[in-house]
Amino acid sequence: MSETLTINTPDGAFSAYVARPKAASAPAIVVIQEIFGVNKVMRDICDGLAAQGFVAICPDLFWRIEPGIDITDQSEAEWKKAFELFNAFDVDAGVTDIAATIAAARKLDGVNGKVGAVGYCLGGLLAFLTATRTDIDAAVSYYGVGIEKHVGEAEKLNHPLLMHIAEKDQFVPPEAQQLILSALKDHPQIEIHIYEGRDHAFAREGGAHYDAADAAKANGRSLTFFQQALA
Structure with a gap:
């Protein structure tokens, strides 16, 4: 039901966009979009959750x-539009809007008070900043x-954060990954998984770099993480 x-x-x-479970009371998860807006991929993720x-x-x-x-990753024109939006996007204002979404989620009928967040691509950065x-x-x-x-913002982290990193991510080069791992791998609240050989958006079903096996592995880890953290 949406x-x-x-x-x-x-x-x-x-x-x-809101998708509801059959249960009368449940935790909420804020799904943070990629650079393509609230499109079918994001709505399908919501429906799956x-x-x-x-x-x-x-x-x-x-x-x-x-x-x-509401665009896709299937045409050059849509990619051009997506990067224009990405370049115009104010990350700090985005986190403010996510905070407003979290506050609204906690007040929604049927939400038991616990709220998590999951983000992809641009949303992956926003999920990290949402955590901090x-x-x-x-x-x-x-x-x-x-x-x-x-x-450096990880020092403000008080709740658990799970990170999925694609080893061959074309948008997160090796030196950036090394910075991330060096700074965060020993943080008590952070769990990091590296997906060897995978490129950016390996979990985007229908995308050019989609890998069903590693997407299932990452999504399984995310589900277990949320079931424990939002219990």
Whole structure:
């Protein structure tokens, strides 16, 4: 079952896609978009999380630039649009909007008070920053781009963070990965998994670098993580 939620902030209102489980009470997970907006991939992730027993909420984080972005990774024109949005995106404002989404999630009927977050690509960076800057109960980052610029924020981390890193990520070169690992691998709240030979977005079903086996492995780890952290 899905619905649209309107989230109000001092800067304006934006929408979020919500998928609900059959359970009357469940933890919530904020699903943080890639650079393609709240598209079918993100909605399918929400629906999948709902089937696993979570209230899944995917906010439209591009609303300050252009509300309602819903594009794919299947054409050159869409990639061009996606990178234009990425370059225009204000990361700090995005984290503020995620914080507003978390607050709204905690008040939603059927949410038991616990809220996690999972993000992909741009959303992987935002999931990391959500873990360090908000009151989220747990966060998962898939192949986050630009995390190496923010590793110093890990000292503010008070809740568990799971990170999935693609070894051959074209957007996170080896030197960036080394910075991330050196800074974060011994942090007591952080669990990191490296996927050897995988490129960026290996878990995006239908994407050019999708790998079913490693996507299933990462998603299984994420599910176990959330079941424990949001219990």
